[in-house]
Amino acid sequence: AQTVTQSQPEMSVQEAETVTLSCTYDTSESDYYLFWYKQPPSRQMILVIRQEAYKQQNATENRFSVNFQKAAKSFSLKISDSQLGDAAMYFCAYRSVSYSGGGADGLTFGKGTHLIIQP
Amino acid sequence: EAQVTQNPRYLITVTGKKLTVTCSQNMNHEYMSWYRQDPGLGLRQIYYSMNVEVTDKGDVPEGYKVSRKEKRNFPLILESPSPNQTSLYFCASSLRGSGVYEQYFGPGTRLTVT
Numbered sequence: 613a614q615t616v617t618q619s620q621p622e623m624s625v626q627e628a629e630t631v632t633l634s635c636t637y638d639t640s641e642s643d644y645y646l647f648w649y650k651q652p653p654s655r656q657m658i659l660v661i662r663q664e665a666y667k668q669q670n671a672t673e674n675r676f677s678v679n680f681q682k683a684a685k686s687f688s689l690k691i692s693d694s695q696l697g698d699a700a701m702y703f704c705a706y707r708s709v710s711y712s713g714g715g716a717d718g719l720t721f722g723k724g725t726h727l728i729i730q731p
Numbered sequence: 732e733a734q735v736t737q738n739p740r741y742l743i744t745v746t747g748k749k750l751t752v753t754c755s756q757n758m759n760h761e762y763m764s765w766y767r768q769d770p771g772l773g774l775r776q777i778y779y780s781m782n783v784e785v786t787d788k789g790d791v792p793e794g795y796k797v798s799r800k801e802k803r804n805f806p807l808i809l810e811s812p813s814p815n816q817t818s819l820y821f822c823a824s825s826l827r828g829s830g831v832y833e834q835y836f837g838p839g840t841r842l843t844v845t
Binding site: 644645654655656658662664705716719721722723724 | 771773776779789804819830838839
């Protein structure tokens, strides 16, 4: 079974600065998908960015980018020019490429990092 | 508007009183899933469904039931709720049951069992 570890329960950053959230995972699969989800106080789960493991190029979405190190099984999220609206819980998640049967099929989440933005 | 809806959004109940949390999606998705979120534990999968009449256990299925009689609906049933089922519940759906397809989440249901 896959596991996802977020070692930072809470992070704080000044507005307009850059912050990096860490995520490591453990898997025996060679192909998979990795995600970062944002959960603001409204509790809605919002997909921030997605990375396909077979792609070497790191995904980017505006101010959000990832540093994907497949050999190290690391998938960190960098937020540039932090804004007050970025304050939220951030979850790293893993999903297998295809359903193989016989077990849970879905997203495996880390425990989350609470990001605080200091004005 | 494409969306996943859940009802109720908030529910306070007592131990042993059967309840159902409904989930519906309007995107013609084959795959649907239920997660629970607890502080310090992240989200954990309860049950999932690859298609109509096809359901399977996730990581924490004890105390829950599901059914998938129609493609759009995937209700979560607690036959005899207990206080340890107090949690935030999310329903999610995706076009197919594989990693390439994004999962869309409902707004969440906050359940308190006293």
